[in-house]
Amino acid sequence: MSHTPLPADLVLTGGAVLTLDELGTEGTAIAVRAGRIAYVGDDTGALAHVGEGTRHIELAGRAVIPGINESHFHATWLGAIWPATIMDGLAGGSGFAQSTTLDTSAQRLAAILKAGGIAASLGITSYTEPGLGPGEDDGATGACGSDVLVQYRSLAAEGLLRARVTVLMLFGEIDGPSSLDDFERGMRDLELDDSDSEWLRIGGVKVFADGIPPMRSAWIHGHYPDGSHGELLVGGADEAEREANMRAMITLAHDLGYQVGVHATGDRSIDTVADAVAALDPADLRHYVIHGDLVSRATLDRMAALGMGLNTQAGLAPATGGMLAATLSPEVAAAAWPIADALAAGIPLCLSSDAPVLTPDWRIGIATAAEWAGEGRLGDARETMLTLLKAYTVHPAWQDRAESWKGTLGVGKVADLCVLARNPLEVAPAQLPGVDVELTIAGGRVVFSLRD
Ligand SMILES: [Zn+2]
Known part of the structure; x- marks a missing residue:
């Protein structure tokens, strides 16, 4: 058994997480702690980061x-x-x-x-x-x-x-x-x-x-x-x-x-x-x-x-x-x-x-x-x-000469995230303007929410 991670501040599960890294890594969930990405992978792995005080957002098919x-x-x-x-x-x-x-x-x-x-x-x-x-x-x-x-x-x-x-x-x-x-x-x-x-x-x-x-x-x-x-x-x-x-x-x-x-x-x-x-x-x-x-x-x-x-x-x-x-x-x-x-x-x-x-x-x-x-x-x-x-x-x-800490989603990088209503890789470019930006997170902080 691996040790229990420190509780995340924010966990998003049940969507498409596109890291845009060189390997094309995709997951369904992501966890954020202290402004940084603590985990990217599947829902089960992300849920292990949920603890007291964690805000858990269900993506319901949305994309990060x-x-x-x-x-x-x-x-x-x-x-x-x-x-x-x-x-x-x-x-x-x-x-x-x-x-x-x-x-x-x-x-x-x-x-x-x-x-x-x-x-x-x-x-x-x-x-x-x-x-x-x-x-x-x-x-x-x-x-x-x-x-x-x-x-x-x-x-x-x-x-x-x-x-x-x-x-x-x-x-x-x-x-x-x-x-x-x-x-x-x-x-x-x-x-x-x-x-x-x-x-x-x-x-x-x-x-x-x-x-x-x-x-x-x-x-x-x-x-x-x-x-x-x-x-x-x-x-x-x-x-x-x-x-x-x-x-x-x-x-x-x-x-x-x-x-x-x-x-x-x-x-x-x-x-x-x-x-x-x-x-x-x-x-x-x-x-x-x-x-x-x-x-x-x-x-x-x-x-x-x-x-x-x-x-x-x-x-x-x-x-x-x-x-x-x-x-x-x-x-x-x-x-x-x-x-x-x-x-x-x-x-x-x-x-x-x-x-x-x-x-x-x-x-x-x-x-x-x-x-x-x-x-x-x-x-x-x-x-x-x-x-x-x-x-x-x-x-x-x-x-920005900052690829070591931003621009892709990976553990240790800053938690700067854009949550879209749909997976953009399943949308024709001409249709992208119709896809809502639902949530914006900068340094782990929600700075915009379409629904609030
Ligand atoms: Zn100019």
């Missing part, structure tokens, strides 16, 4: 997956304008007000808390806030400046965060220019920062390489119909100096041990980022390209070999593909955001919403990604679902 990790999520900004999104606003469909600005610390705190509620209702237990820093202190949104980090710190200190937050610092403007001087100053200050816990961590820095193709601001090898080819947003007197400055930013961050996420959409920007990473001293920092609209297959192979990641948004394809086709060509638009190619190259692809650009609902993200990847490109419906679920759990944990 790892908590969703929204790996590119402007949460504070979303909290400011939700339920509007930027894309809805562009389409003229909603009440998105351009003037929505967070002016005070209290408003920023409220926006973070509101976004935490939205995230919890969607099963999101981790997210990356991509771009906070002094360059946005007087920014148009008020949602990306230094004070946002101050508010996150106070919430983390009080245990009031409902999701784990990874921050990318930004030493320039959102979707705007940056200078090597500001970047160097910012990195010196960052070295003094000590935010590093399982709930709030500064993961690295964000660099805006370029804009977006439909605005002709993506830096491309070819040219736009007007003969232009975009340019880097990083400051410099000419093309060569801008490129040298961006490479200097990436190198400086890397040498100080920080990960770099580069907003890069044009093929020339992306190739330049890969060139910069190829020249770095070896270190497992997992620099990644954000968006990657026009990345070529050859560059995807190269990025995989360099240990780089790609963080992209399938929803941009239906939302902006028409504009891209009109700006460059239908062929370029059809090959953009190459989800299947990135996975085939071996990149741990992260899918995200870039909310409030797109809706933060990852179920819609998966349905859209499956459609954009193309029928059969990711395998049958079950394989497609499994792959795309990993792009919202396992791969973002890799991006």
Whole structure:
């Protein structure tokens, strides 16, 4: 006889527990104690963890997956304008007000808390806030400046965060220019920062390489119909100096041990980022390209070999593909955001919403990604679902350099769980948006319940 385990805080039995681990382990039950997973397996094994004070939830066929990790999520900004999104606003469909600005610390705190509620209702237990820093202190949104980090710190200190937050610092403007001087100053200050816990961590820095193709601001090898080819947003007197400055930013961050996420959409920007990473001293920092609209297959192979990641948004394809086709060509638009190619190259692809650009609902993200990847490109419906679920759990944990303690369900890992009304592996991707998120558990704590 094995000894009796300490009583769990929470035991869920009678469902499908999808660990999403490499072996594809599935169980019917899971037990949680002190914020960690104490057991995954069958009901009998889990019931041995039920003792005095244990909350026992009967899943009745519902499914448990790892908590969703929204790996590119402007949460504070979303909290400011939700339920509007930027894309809805562009389409003229909603009440998105351009003037929505967070002016005070209290408003920023409220926006973070509101976004935490939205995230919890969607099963999101981790997210990356991509771009906070002094360059946005007087920014148009008020949602990306230094004070946002101050508010996150106070919430983390009080245990009031409902999701784990990874921050990318930004030493320039959102979707705007940056200078090597500001970047160097910012990195010196960052070295003094000590935010590093399982709930709030500064993961690295964000660099805006370029804009977006439909605005002709993506830096491309070819040219736009007007003969232009975009340019880097990083400051410099000419093309060569801008490129040298961006490479200097990436190198400086890397040498100080920080990960770099580069907003890069044009093929020339992306190739330049890969060139910069190829020249770095070896270190497992997992620099990644954000968006990657026009990345070529050859560059995807190269990025995989360099240990780089790609963080992209399938929803941009239906939302902006028409504009891209009109700006460059239908062929370029059809090959953009190459989800299947990135996975085939071996990149741990992260899918995200870039909310409030797109809706933060990852179920819609998966349905859209499956459609954009193309029928059969990711395998049958079950394989497609499994792959795309990993792009919202396992791969973002890799991006966070946290796969040893989150992203899959296993004994000793954090108890970040998303309970769905049905087993997603038995649902076609297009049907996933109709599957309710019933319960969200972060660090063993119920942070959302559909039925309460
Ligand atoms: Zn973004």
